[in-house]
Structures are given as C-alpha cells and as structure tokens.
Amino acid sequence: MVRAGLQRWVAGRTIRDVDVLHPRAVRHHPLGGHDFGRQLVGRTLVCASRRGKYLWLPLSDGPSVPQTALVGHLGMSGQLLVLKPGAADERHLRVRIRFADDGPELRFVDQRTFGGVSVSDLVPDGAGGAVPESVAHIARDPLDPEFDDEAFIGRVRAKDTEIKRILLDQTVASGVGNIYADEALWRSRLHGARAGSRLPRATVAEVLASVRQVMLEALDQGGTSFDALYVNVNGQSGYFDRSLAAYGQEGLPCPRCGTPIRRISFMNRSSFFCPRCQRAPRRPAGRER
Numbered sequence: 001m002v003r004a005g006l007q008r009w010v011a012g013r014t015i016r017d018v019d020v021l022h023p024r025a026v027r028h029h030p031l032g033g034h035d036f037g038r039q040l041v042g043r044t045l046v047c048a049s050r051r052g053k054y055l056w057l058p059l060s061d062g063p064s065v066p067q068t069a070l071v072g073h074l075g076m077s078g079q080l081l082v083l084k085p086g087a088a089d090e091r092h093l094r095v096r097i098r099f100a101d102d103g104p105e106l107r108f109v110d111q112r113t114f115g116g117v118s119v120s121d122l123v124p125d126g127a128g129g130a131v132p133e134s135v136a137h138i139a140r141d142p143l144d145p146e147f148d149d150e151a152f153i154g155r156v157r158a159k160d161t162e163i164k165r166i167l168l169d170q171t172v173a174s175g176v177g178n179i180y181a182d183e184a185l186w187r188s189r190l191h192g193a194r195a196g197s198r199l200p201r202a203t204v205a206e207v208l209a210s211v212r213q214v215m216l217e218a219l220d221q222g223g224t225s226f227d228a229l230y231v232n233v234n235g236q237s238g239y240f241d242r243s244l245a246a247y248g249q250e251g252l253p254c255p256r257c258g259t260p261i262r263r264i265s266f267m268n269r270s271s272f273f274c275p276r277c278q279r280a281p282r283r284p285a286g287r288e289r
Contacts, residue, residue: 075115164192
C-alpha cells in the first residue's frame with residue numbers, strides 16, 4: 001500500500017529541496033546528509049517500486065535512462081508519509097522532501113531510527129530492468145510478474161530449515177513477513193516447523209499459492225495495521241487484521257475446526273497456529289545444509 005501511495009502522490013514530481021533532520025536517517029548514504037540532498041534537488045522521481053521493506057524511486061534528469069534512485073527502508077517503525085505543506089511536524093520526523101510544484105511533501109518518519117533513506121546506483125536485475133545496488137540481494141516478492149515459481153520451490157526443498165524460517169528469508173522471497181507467513185501456513189494446514197526438504201513439491205506450491213492469496217487480500221484491504229506505525233502514505237490504517245485466522249488469535253477458536261489457536265516463540269517473535277489443523281512434525285527441522 002505504501003508503494004501504491006508513492007506512485008500516486010509522488011511519482012513524476014521534481015524535488016525542490018531536502019531537509020535532513022537526523023543523521024541516522026541517512027547513515028547508509030556514504031557521503032552524509034548534505035550530499036544526499038545535493039543528489040536529489042532538481043531531479044524527478046520516475047516511479048515507485050518495492051522489494052520487501054525496501055522502496056525506491058529512480059531519479060531522472062530528463063530523457064536519459066535513470067542511473068540512480070532514491071531508496072527507503074522502513075525498518076521496524078519507518079513511515080513514508082505524503083502531507084500538505086505546513087502540516088505539523090511529526091515527533092519523529094527525520095527527512096523532509098519538498099517539490100517544485102509546491103504540492104504535498106514527502107516525509108520520512110521513524111521512531112526507532114532502524115530504517116533510513118539513501119541514493120543508490122541502479123544495477124541490472126537480470127530481467128531487463130534495474131534495481132538499486134543496495135537492494136540487489138533481496139529476492140522478488142511472490143506478486144512480482146517476474147517471480148520464478150520453480151526456482152522458489154527448488155530452493156525451499158533444498159533447505160533443511162523450518163518452512164516458516166524459509167518464508168521469512170528475504171533472499172528466497174521478499175514481502176511475506178511474520179503475519180502473512182502464519183496466515184499462509186494456516187491456510188495450507190502446515191506447521192511452521194516442518195522442514196522444507198521434507199515437503200513434497202505440491203505442498204510447497206500450495207504454500208506459495210496461499211502466500212499470494214494472503215498478500216492479495218491484504219492489499220485489497222489496505223494492509224495490516226495493529227498500531228499507528230503501520231499506515232499508508234496518507235496516515236490511514238488498513239483493516240486486514242480483522243480477517244486474520246491465526247496470527248494474534250491465541251486462545252480463540254480456529255475458524256476451521258474450533259481448536260484454540262496456540263502461540264509459540266519463534267526467532268524472537270511469535271508464531272500462531274492451530275495445533276489440530278497444523279500438526280507439529282515428529283522430528284524437528286535440522287540445520288540448513
């Protein structure tokens with residue numbers, strides 16, 4: 001939803017000036033805040049793209065092919081907001097970008113400053129396009145038209161680690177996240193501790209289909225917002241959280257069989273599943289080969 005908002009409200013506009021209000025917000029830009037602003041002023045944001053928590057907008061100087069892009073990573077609490085000029089500053093405002101048309105400005109807000117913005121060179125992505133160099137290690141997400149289903153299935157089945165851990169691995173597939181992984185595994189009736197190497201090809205394909213279904217439904221409902229940090233570029237919350245079957249539903253009846261949903265600790269976060277519909281494996285996943 002953030003990418004779509006940037007495409008609607010920011011793409012095609014020319015940057016007039018940039019204010020860097022916190023140095024950590026541009027810590028991944030090698031030459032610092034002053035150079036970050038210098039590389040943006042006078043340039044036009046072409047379009048908005050996303051992989052995982054990375055978003056980027058190629059920077060154009062005219063008819064030539066863009067060579068660099070404005071890149072944002074939202075981290076744990078980052079937000080890219082589009083607001084009218086003169087709107088009150090957010091408490092954790094880190095970077096402000098104003099445009100030549102004097103229209104709505106783009107703000108990067110980050111409470112914990114784990115995220116950041118930078119300007120990165122574009123490199124070929126192997127499919128005739130280009131991605132920022134800082135994003136090249138991130139896999140395509142399952143909704144990307146160029147996503148390779150067979151390669152994904154092969155990578156999952158080559159790993160001895162838990163299927164949920166694989167789904168969260170951004171080098172295998174991006175954009176899934178903890179919530180959508182739990183929901184997709186619930187729909188597939190699969191416990192997150194099952195090893196990828198022990199799953200039949202058809203099962204992995206079913207998980208991938210469930211991931212896509214969950215992501216599409218979440219996009220249709222504006223995303224999943226549990227608090228004020230998870231909003232679109234206009235500060236509006238999504239409502240997919242009202243449709244969750246497993247995630248965050250500890251103790252509530254499984255929508256499919258009525259068994260209370262359980263919560264366990266996983267990778268310093270929580271996993272939610274139905275102990276009846278999603279049977280735990282007899283033998284835990286081993287180490288990745």
